[in-house]
Amino acid sequence: MKIWVFAEKESALTELCGGARQLGDRVEAVVIGTQDQQGVNGADKVWSIPTQEGAMLEDYTETLASLVNQEKPELLLVAPTKRGKLIAGRLAAMIGASVITDVMELTQGGETKRMVYGGAAIRSEKAATATAIAMVGPGVLAVSPEAATSQGEVETVDFVEPKMKLKLIGKEQKPKVSVDLASAKRVVGVGRGIAQAEDIAMARQLAEVIGGEVGCSRPIAEGEKWMPKECYIGVSGLMLAPEVYFALGISGQVQHMVGVNRSKVVIAINKDKNAPIFKQADYGLVADLYKVLPALIEQLK
């Protein structure tokens, strides 16, 4: 099987090359600009599209489509960034395919698994088109140890001028979010049981005492905007696997729980004893957060 890889970042490209090696016998990478040997280690061939001045990555979609049409790889792996989703989608429309996004598992036969219905189910599917397009994130594919040594030929291709270009008039870096929830060993999650933004301070105190970070459910980040979107745990946000997940006022809906059900231990406090969280917790306390949390923090110190 011939597999192509495309990614915004070199690190993702290298990882996809290494993963592709496990699935197919030939790995080819599409890169913008002269290829940096370091960056695309692991590809048997590199297709290099010359950098165009002032072009956005999106402006290379036509060139990518013309290459795919010409070379017909059986599988195209794309890193699942927002920009990647746009490029892959436009490319799919050009070649009459679909894109299987946010793939959790990918087999040699091209079968994919992804989460559907807000995490309530896992769907196995397979592309029915000549070229399958799958978006695969970090850590999904095992990386072959030989990947880092193989190096191949480079072919420069002609740039295909897009009919329509996006006009970028400004660009700003987002402020860095200092929490690193993905690597935190202990995570405190706050949900709807918190009455106001100020009360997140209690969760922070608990996190400090147990040596963890604070995340939240979607309504806290998106509805209330009490915490940055980067802290939101669940189906379209962070997927975590901490040693301990401490749920405060989290009801336990599947959309949130898929983001933490790989935790080793789940501890929950919620005043509703029928909240689904208690069926998914190792230890639970049915009580008013505001009554028990101060005492709990004091005693855990």
Place this chain on the structure above:
Amino acid sequence: MNIITCFKVVPEEDIIITSNGDLSFERAKMTISNYDLNSIEAGTQLIEANSGTLMGLSVGGLKIDDSKLKKNVLSRGPESLYIVADDNLDNMDTHQTSLALKAAIEKIGAYDLVLCGEGSADLYAQQVGVQLGQLLNVPTINSISKITEVDGKVIVERTLEAEVETIELTLPAVVSVTSDINLPRIASMKQILAAGKKPSTVWTANDVNLAKPANSIEVLETKAPKQVDRKQEIIEGDSEEAIKQFIAKISGELK
């Protein structure tokens, strides 16, 4: 500005998982996909701030032609609604959905802006908006967290993983908005009553000259993930004793 806002009709969250891990939708009512409430609201706000018309559009099986659903959409701002309801259009993949929306939009006629949500609440592929734009052969962009109309052009703010871009779009264009672009309104009684009087058009696939496109994805299986076994040691109450017992249980895990 003529705006078409696309929405998907999806099963509500009460999906039942049967003993063998299959999903049952028998009891699940159909509703507007959560993420599309944001694109409907974005359209309504644009019309309120400037002027123009807002139309709702959905494609799917016959069950999407539901009076309560139609009223729900129309109470949120659109002044008319188009639905392509046909059992040939049930359970489509993103490519098929985009083709069906394209056929409907071409039947509707002139438009300046098509709005889509970030993804669908059921399958969340985040693909239909971008594929649709390409099929319509107009500029298309995703992850848009702000839209402003200036002199017949549209300026959008695009929130990516690490950066925020400002992009000028020439119209017509297809824009997919983020789920935090706005807080969708809750319709008032007056708006709900008025919605009943707004026009909606229901078409079949034939009416929009659409032959069902071939599947581009083959679905092999949809199963509930295995539940993780948890100890479920639950203590009730906020007494000192209850807190003490709770701490006794969790302190071992927090060492």
